[in-house]
Amino acid sequence: MNGIVEWGALGQVVVAGLLVGAGIPALFALGLRLLAGTTAAPRRATAAADRTSPERGGPVVIPRPPVWRLVAAVLCFGTVVGAVATGIVFLAAGGHS
Amino acid sequence: MSRVTETLLLVLVVVTALAFDFTNGFHDTGNAMATSIATRALKPRTAVLLSAVLNMAGAFLSLAVAATIAKGLVDAGAISLEVVFAGLVGGIVWNLVTWLFGLPSSSSHALVGGVVGSVLAAVGSSGVLWSGVVAKVLVPALLAPVIAIGVAAVGTFLVARLTRGMAEDVTSRGFRWGQVGSASLVSLAHGTNDAQKSMGIILLALITAGAVPADAGVPFWVIFSCAFFMALGTYLGGWRIIRTLGKGLVEIDSRQGMAAETSSAAVILLSSHFGFSLSTTHVATGSIMGSGIGMPGAKVRWGVAGRMLVAWGLTLPAAGIVGALCYGIQHGVGGLAGTFLVFLLLVGTSAAIWVASRRKPVDHTNVNEQWDEESGGSLRAAVSASGVVPAADAHRSELAEAEIHERRASALAASRSERPAADRTEEQR
Structure with missing residues (x-):
């Protein structure tokens, strides 16, 4: 240990933490958005929505997302799942001590 | 010391270490599961069950146990069974007190505080490596929440931007899944990390007492009992702490919960990867606060955060004072009788704290009630005595x-x- 604060390790944690810790939720949100459609997606009031209020809206109905959206969403979710798998492998390898 | 008293002392230390393991489990359930419970991604009991199973699995997953306790913090020569015992008692008592007040605080810091205190009482200030305490405990305790707040705030903000305009039920459904996944990873990390600490303590005690050779691996019964008691503690759930983390600190929705738990998992795993270990509790709490800061329109209750910070500041000295007192009593009475007396005091204190907690019980039925800060949140909230929510x-x-x-x-x-x-x-x- 050199000094009171290990600046090098701290810097790595902050940078990697921001990339992974903030990037994964963002990718997840992006994936959902790609699947669910855009802000302007048409809505259909369902029975469930009628009971509460029209503002809540029913499930977003889009004819079928274009293929590129599906592929991009799969890529997003795939990265997320990959990151989680890496985390589990890291734990199992005894890296967390 | 005769063979019999030594064996009895060993048994007391092992029992106390398992008791600490148990408090560690139920003190830290909230780190992983509080947000999932608050956003109803999981039913309260399902959440603690999942967390318990993952903690148990985590304890078996990795067995990189070092037979060291408070390495680099106290002089290894100052460690004796009595010192470890007094340190454990200090850790347990502080864990129980903070649980009573519903304050999340680091279990490992409580243990370190207890051991440092008992070493101080045993051999004086020369037995403590102060620079190690500052560099490995105090500074990380200050930095962990700051890093976690930053990461979670950025993550939450990005999520809020990206999901803007999407129907709430679509985002809720998706993010609840993500939330359960990331919370599970935090639980698993807790199991691999914290159960090892108790295993290390018990192994050290066994080696010190000569029950196993110095180069022995961890006996299976030690692995199993540590995993089991931690899982049991997790399953019983520190509902008071879950409530503070899930309802008290910020108003949380599933998007924030997912961002917060992912940030916790990422920061915890990355920090140990880069050799800059941070307390799970400090990271998890910081992440939840960050998710409140990053979400436009969300409220962060700074009063609750302030109380928490005070508890973190007090952890080391308070657990240390208890540890030192216990060592003093042990030493003053002398021998096994002293250790027994401290053990009885520990049982009495724990029972008293439990009785005090029954006056305003928090459990899986009322853990999600609205937080009323004016009346002091969970402590003086209008929680019906029967624990039934109307x-x-x-x-x-x-x-x-x-x-x-x-x-x-x-x-x-x-x-x-x-x-x-x-x-x-x-x-x-």
Whole structure:
């Protein structure tokens, strides 16, 4: 240990933490958005929505997302799942001590 | 010391170490599961069960146990069974006190504090490596929440931007899944990390007492009992702490919960990867606060955060004082009788704290009730003594949640000034 604060390790944690810790939720949100459609997606009031209020809206109905959206969403979710798998492998390898 | 007293002392240390393991489990359930419970991604009991199973699995997953306790913090030569025992008692008592007040605080810091205190009482200040305490305990304790707040705030903000305008039920459904996944990873990390600490203590005690050779691996019964007691503690759930983390600190929705838990998992795993270990509790708490800061329109209760910070500051000295006192009593009475006396005191204190907790019980039925900061949150909240939530109360909390969602949606909408925010809120009523 050199000094009171290990600046090098701290810097790595902050940078990697921001990339992974903030990037994964963002990718997840992006994936959902790609699947669910855009802000302007048409809505259909369902029975469930009628009971509460029209503002809540029913499930977003889009004819079928274009293929590129599906592929991009799969890529997003795939990265997320990959990151989680890496985390589990890291734990199992005894890296967390 | 005769063979019999030595064996009895060993048994006492092992039992106390398992008791600490247990308090560690139920003190830290909230780190992983509080947000999932608060956003109803999981039912309270399902959440603690999942966390318990993952903690148990985590304890078996990795067995990189070092037979060291408070390595680099105290002089290894100062460690004896009595010192370890007094340190454990200090850790347990502080864990129970903070649980009673519903304050999340680091279990490992409590243990370190207890051991440092008992070493101070045993051999004086020369036995403590102060630079190690500052560099490995105090500084990380200050930095962990700052890093976690930053990461979670950025993550939450990005999520809020990216999901803007999407139907709430679509985002809720998706993010609840993500939330359960990331919370599970935090639970698993806790199991691999914290159960090892108790295993290390027991192994050290066994080696010190000569029950196993110095180069022995961890016996299976030690692995199993540590995993089991931690899982049991997790399953019983520190509902008071879960409530503070899930309902008290910030108003949380599933998007924030997912961002917070992912940030916790990432920071915890990355920090140990880069050799800069941070306390799970400090990271998890910081992440939850960050998710409140990053979400437009969300409220962070700084009073609760302040109380928490005070508890963190007190952890080391308070556990240390208890540890030192215990060592003093042990030494003053002398021998096994002293250790027994401290053990009885520990049992009595724990029972007293439990009785005190029954006056305002928090459990899986009322853990999600609305937080009322004016009346002191969970401590003086209008929680019915029987622990049963009246149906009207549950209904009110649903309404309040809808209101929170509306407020956030309008905060976002206002930033783009697309829709008039006020009449949407009215309509919601």
